[in-house]
Amino acid sequence: MTLQRLAVLEFLEGNTNHPSVEEIYRNLKKKYPTLSQATIYTSLQVLRKTGEIQELSIRKEKTCFDPNPKPHHHFYCQECKKILDIEISCPVAEKQWVDGHKVKEVQAYFYGICNYCLKKTKNKRRIGGIT
Ligand SMILES: [Zn+2]
Ligand SMILES: [Zn+2]
Structure with a gap:
């Protein structure tokens, strides 16, 4: 190497x-x-x-x-631009077959707002007295 x-x-x-x-x-x-x-x-x-x-x-x-080479999914936060690992079990990754096709790689991408950013905006709103 x-x-x-x-x-x-x-x-x-x-x-x-x-x-x-x-x-x-x-x-x-x-x-x-x-x-x-x-x-x-x-x-x-x-x-x-x-x-x-x-x-x-x-x-x-x-x-x-x-x-981490193991199959796992990812969440992308559109607020803080962080990529987070998602720990959910995926039947395709375990079986390695889908509709007779051999799966070599599994990657699912989720987009949204992470729990940290959600808490942050909630707190901001509370301070601002909007809620
Ligand atoms: Zn975030
Ligand atoms: Zn990862």
Whole structure:
């Protein structure tokens, strides 16, 4: 395994923020100034192909990466722009077959407002005396 791939894996390990290539690059640059964004992207693609990480297209403007290779779903908050893991059981992911088709990857994207942002707006309203 190359140094770049190790650095990328090390950064992603235990990271639940689903960072984009730019975010990974910005963080790794501090520790490894010689790394380029293109090398990081190539490393991410290799890790994705070997099944060590997942690539998410939940954010239309940028691709994000997830170090958790197990099938799970994602929620995108349109307020704070966070990507959250959704822990619901998915019958397709368990059976790996749907209508006779072999499923290799399962990704469902949910869009909306996260519970943190919902609480925040509720509190704001209460302070403002609207409710
Ligand atoms: Zn939110
Ligand atoms: Zn995830």
